[in-house]
Amino acid sequence: MKLNKILFLFLFLLSATVAVAQSSLELKRKKEAIQRDIELLQRNLTKTAKNKKLTQSQIDALNAKIGLMQDKITVINSEIKNLDNQIHENTNTVINLKGQLSQLKKEYAGMIRFAQRNQNAYDKMMFVFAASDFNQAYKRIKYLQQFGQYRKKQAGYIQGTQKDLNYKIVVLDKNLKQKSSLLHEQESEKDKLGKNKNEQAQVLNKFSKQEKQYKQDIVARKKQQAQIDRNIRSAIAREIAIAKKKAEEEARAAAERARLAEERARAAAERARALAVAKAKAENKPIPAAVAATPVAKAKVATANSSNNYLTATPEAAKLSAAFESNRGSLPWPVATGTTTESFGKHKEGQASYDNAGITIQTNEGAAVRAVFNGKVTQIGNALGRYYVLIKHGQYFTVYQNLKSVSVGKGEDVSTKQTIGIVASSGDIPELQFQIYRGQAAQNPAGWLSAK
Template sequence: MKLHKLVFILFLSVFAFSAIAQTESQLRRKKEAIQREIEQLQKNLNKAASGKKLTLQQINTINAQIRLRQEKIGTINSEIKNLDNQISQNTNTVHTLQGQLGELKKEYAGMIRFAQRNRNSYDKMMFVFASRDFNQAYKRIKYLQQFSQYRKKQAGYIENTQQDLNGKIKVLDKTLREKSELLREQEKERERLGKDKNQQSAVLGKLSKQEKQFAQDIASRRRQQKQIDAAISAAIQRAIEAAKRKAAEEARIAAAKRAAEEKAAAERAKAENRPAPAATKAPVVREKTTSEALTATPEAARLSAGFEGNRGRLPWPVATGTVTERFGLHKVDQASYTNDGIDITTADGAAVRAVFAGKVLLVQYIQGRGVVIIMHGEYITVYQNLRNVSVSTGSNVDTKQTIGVVANTGDDAILKFQVRRGNAVLNPEAWISK
């Protein structure tokens, strides 16, 4: 029973260690990915630092860097928590093994003392010959044999338990060293976060001196974006109206066909001198909603369902990048503006990819920058700020198919990405993978 208990404890220990190791690996990969994003943003900041004029991109980059630094510290905290759990589990296992080892040694010592007292072959023979009958003599011989075998097994158990104990102590020491390293890394990241926040304060101080120029830049950005958003909305509205007209035309053709069939049936009844069948009441044809119109065909309905089913799992529109401006209202000093999508800072010359299969609704260059709109049934994705475009209006695209190359805006290559349902804007971060 003690042996079974020991094996069960070791099994649980190995299982728990495997689960913790898997989590540690995931956290380590996440931390490394965050660090790569931070380093890329720092490169962009270093390039922009030589410029005397403060830009909105610089502010967004600093804010994104602070956010990523905080996320990295949170990941380190999770790693430390995992190590604390592992240390606790290994400490409990060590104590259990020490207890089991003590009991095994105690039992083994008792057997050694018994064997010492009965080490003489004459004593063993007397023990056997003192039996009442042959059956008891046979059992005593088997007992002596089994006792010898059990003593050897007990010695093996002690040796194996000692090895397991030494191994667990080594793992415990290694885990404690890893925790110390993580605590040092955490302290360094806190120092860097403090420097980032100081840099943020310095930038905001610089912003107050350039307030007038900065407000003009934001106003110019709003005007440019308004023109682009108007073109996007107009294209989507045209697609919605075309879908509704097509649905209405199909309903009209179906009604005309039904009326013609009823007229033919009435004429046949008249020719055959029998009562004409009662005319059916024409159904009330209502205008389809936007969702119904955009998913009227089986293909469009399938694309819509597929897009919606992949919420939170859609691939990014670029292979690598960082969200440096999020969805919604933004306020910088006294100025404010709204982003209907997200801005993703990526590498120069990065390929832009369709996040899902669909049909290209529009390719248009506005102020020298390419805009691509792709329909996925009732869902629509918008890719803005492309240097060149490799698809055309009306063409079909597959998931992750390259549709162009992102343009460099100022010091950074930034893709502006939107997700819409009809003409309603949605937060893209809720749709792309984490």
């Protein structure tokens, strides 16, 4: 019974340890990913530290960095909470194991005392011969044998429990050291966060002094971005128009084929009716009513699709569109390393406001830009020396803006993660503007890209 209890406790502790280890590993990975993003942003900020003119990219990088540092502190707090739970569980386990060890030793001591009192072989024989019958004597012999075996098992339980206790004490000591290390890391990160908030305050003070120029920069950037977005929507509209024209041509061709088939059927029916009439007259018989009015079945005419359905009119396009949609939340990032510094939707800086139809991703200098899914390049544009690439995925489109160079051509088929160009720098900071459209409706890329 005691063996089953100890085995159950061991299995429970093992499963709990595995679950906690997985949770701790996930937190560690998340913290490391956040730290990589912080270091990337810091490298970009360091490169622009000597710039007298403040740029939107610098402000976005600093704000994103502060946000990531706060996220890192939150993850550290979760790690500390996780360790506190482990420490509490391990402390309780140590207390329980000490109690079990004490009870096992107490019972073992009692058995030793009993064995010492009855260790004489003569006493054992008298104990057996004093039985009232053979059956009772046999049971007494078995009892003495089982008592010896049980005593050995108890000794094994004591050794096993002592080993488990020592192991848990080591784990508990390791937990306490880890917690101390995390508390030190937490204080260090809070100190860094405070310094970065001071830097942010200085940047905002600098912004207030340059607000007029800064507002002009935002207005100019907004106009430029709006023009690019209009060009992109126009390109998408052209793709829809081409698909619509093709679908309508196919529908007209199908209608013409149906009309010709109907005419052939009508002519055949007319010939059959004429032959039937001629035969009836030759045989001097009345003309059957069914022959006199032979109906001709009308062929079905294909109708064209409407709206974005034109983009999925062909089986290949429909399959590609469905595949793209099924990968929502798991599309690879358009750059191998990067962090979002400006999210999807409306933004406001001071009195100036603007809209982001995608997300802005800061990355490393010279980073390769990759297609996030299989598709066809339908547009390559140029705006102020920077390129953008439009890729079609059925009824979906992905846009990659602010490229220094492009390595694909219009009409070319591309595959997932294929390099399509190199990112350019905005104010000395390399960043990519990434967008997703369903037809002409902009989507929030954050919901489509995979988690890091």
